[in-house]
Amino acid sequence: MTIGEAAKASGVNAKLIRYYESIGLIPEAGRTAAGYRVYSSNEVNVLRFVKRARTLGFSIERIQTLVGLWQDRSRSSAEVKRVALDHVAELEAKIAELRAMSDTLKHLAHACHGDERPDCPILRDLEEGGGCCHGVDCGH
Amino acid sequence: MTIGEAAKASGVNAKLIRYYESIGLIPEAGRTAAGYRVYSSNEVNVLRFVKRARTLGFSIERIQTLVGLWQDRSRSSAEVKRVALDHVAELEAKIAELRAMSDTLKHLAHACHGDERPDCPILRDLEEGGGCCHGVDCGH
DNA sequence: CCTTGACCTTCCAGCCGTTGGAAGCCTTAT
DNA sequence: ATAAGGCTTCCAACGGCTGGAAGGTCAAGG
Numbered sequence: 237m238t239i240g241e242a243a244k245a246s247g248v249n250a251k252l253i254r255y256y257e258s259i260g261l262i263p264e265a266g267r268t269a270a271g272y273r274v275y276s277s278n279e280v281n282v283l284r285f286v287k288r289a290r291t292l293g294f295s296i297e298r299i300q301t302l303v304g305l306w307q308d309r310s311r312s313s314a315e316v317k318r319v320a321l322d323h324v325a326e327l328e329a330k331i332a333e334l335r336a337m338s339d340t341l342k343h344l345a346h347a348c349h350g351d352e353r354p355d356c357p358i359l360r361d362l363e364e365g366g367g368c369c370h371g372v373d374c375g376h
Numbered sequence: 377m378t379i380g381e382a383a384k385a386s387g388v389n390a391k392l393i394r395y396y397e398s399i400g401l402i403p404e405a406g407r408t409a410a411g412y413r414v415y416s417s418n419e420v421n422v423l424r425f426v427k428r429a430r431t432l433g434f435s436i437e438r439i440q441t442l443v444g445l446w447q448d449r450s451r452s453s454a455e456v457k458r459v460a461l462d463h464v465a466e467l468e469a470k471i472a473e474l475r476a477m478s479d480t481l482k483h484l485a486h487a488c489h490g491d492e493r494p495d496c497p498i499l500r501d502l503e504e505g506g507g508c509c510h511g512v513d514c515g516h
Numbered sequence: 517c518c519t520t521g522a523c524c525t526t527c528c529a530g531c532c533g534t535t536g537g538a539a540g541c542c543t544t545a546t
Numbered sequence: 547a548t549a550a551g552g553c554t555t556c557c558a559a560c561g562g563c564t565g566g567a568a569g570g571t572c573a574a575g576g
Binding site: 389430 | 532535543
């Protein structure tokens with residue numbers, strides 16, 4: 237299997253496969269006499285694992301840990317669960333951050349007439365540093 | 377006002393101020409005879425505006441637009457609102473993406489015993505590409 | 517046999533928004 | 547005079563890719 241075929245089979249871009257190899261996420265592939273990388277279905281499985289883990293938002297570093305646990309038959313499921321829950325905690329923190337941004341902006345946009353006039357509570361908020369709704373003159 | 381003082385006054389790191397100048401987000405600051413950057417309270421206001429906008433997650437590109445609208449007295453609030461709502465849409469899309477990841481992982485982690493045994497539905501999901509819950513043998 | 521085109525190789529650069537460090541100049545205080 | 551602290555520029559790294567250039571290799575067709 238060449239890198240292109242492995243890419244198709246795994247869903248991971250050929251360039252990305254080389255990148256993953258270069259950073260040590262996956263082991264160095266074997267080579268033909270001409271220097272072409274060669275892949276077996278086993279390596280394709282690892283690539284698929286990596287791809288799925290990326291889809292779930294795991295960092296490369298954590299994926300390295302997960303692949304290690306996956307290969308380790310004497311792993312404990314507790315270790316895997318801990319890695320997953322650490323990641324969930326980070327996701328939830330990020331979601332909360334984005335949620336706060338979005339809600340603030342939706343509120344400001346709601347208060348904005350959105351017509352041809354220049355007056356705009358969104359710009360006022362940016363100007364004043366977000367102190368709008370802590371006072372009394374916000375009007376909502 | 378030197379760059380360090382402007383940094384304190386605006387809450388934007390001195391290094392970041394130079395970076396913002398280098399990419400054209402803020403205009404080039406004036407200089408003393410010795411080459412030190414000089415800031416007025418006006419420029420500090422711009423920095424504060426930028427900082428608040430970053431806090432709300434706006435990209436540098438959109439902040440450039442927002443600063444332009446802010447300075448433009450003949451702007452329409454509709455333009456500002458559109459920029460804000462475009463950003464809200466992006467935030468919501470990102471939130472939905474992270475939400476899906478987190479929910480999937482929480483579900484998998486819930487199904488994982490988290491003990492010393494190696495068997496783990498999280499690894500099974502990564503191995504199989506997330507097909508677990510579309511079938512019948514998932515067990516939840 | 518030669519060409520064409522599709523693949524493969526390496527290396528280098530850029531995206532975003534920062535942050536860090538190195539090397540050197542300027543100012544102020546002691 | 548000298549030390550400390552600020553300022554200057556430039557270069558590099560983070561994460562996770564993605565693109566391009568320049569060149570080698572392979573299979574099919576004329």
